[in-house]
Amino acid sequence: MSALARELGVNRVTLYRWVGSREQLLVEVIWNLTNHNITNAAATVDAEGITGAERIIRLVTRFIDKAISHPGMQAWLATEGESAMRLLTRHQNGFQPRLAGRLEELLQEEVEGGRLDLPADVHEVAYVLEQLVESYVYLFPIAGEQPEARRAEPILRMLLR
8 A cells, every 4th residue: 555655645644534445445446447348248148149048058167267267366365365355255344235136136137137047036136146256366366276257157157057
């Protein structure tokens, strides 16, 4: 935060007044990148004319791929993995409910359009998808395995068939 304050030409007190804590700033930055990547993934899939369960599968897989291949995210998880996971997976920090909500919106679009028939509540399915995203994005810190977005695809197909 000190380096950022210097770069902006303000003192640290002003910076903290603007953004809150370092953690709040990180969550906001990551959320903005996440939402941007989800929107881009949706646009790409939509341009291909894909709908229904396949739209959600491809969109989520592409988002996971973007998240795990982003150099900044890789560096952050490598240096501050526990802290990063705590910020992004706990409800009270604000990132996790926004991601689940965004996934719920995408599911709801397909359900309301008659292109996806879910045997469970959309809210619950969105929560499970959010948990699945977390599991694959944080695969290395959680299980010591290299993350790969394609590994999530068969699980997504099983959930959304």
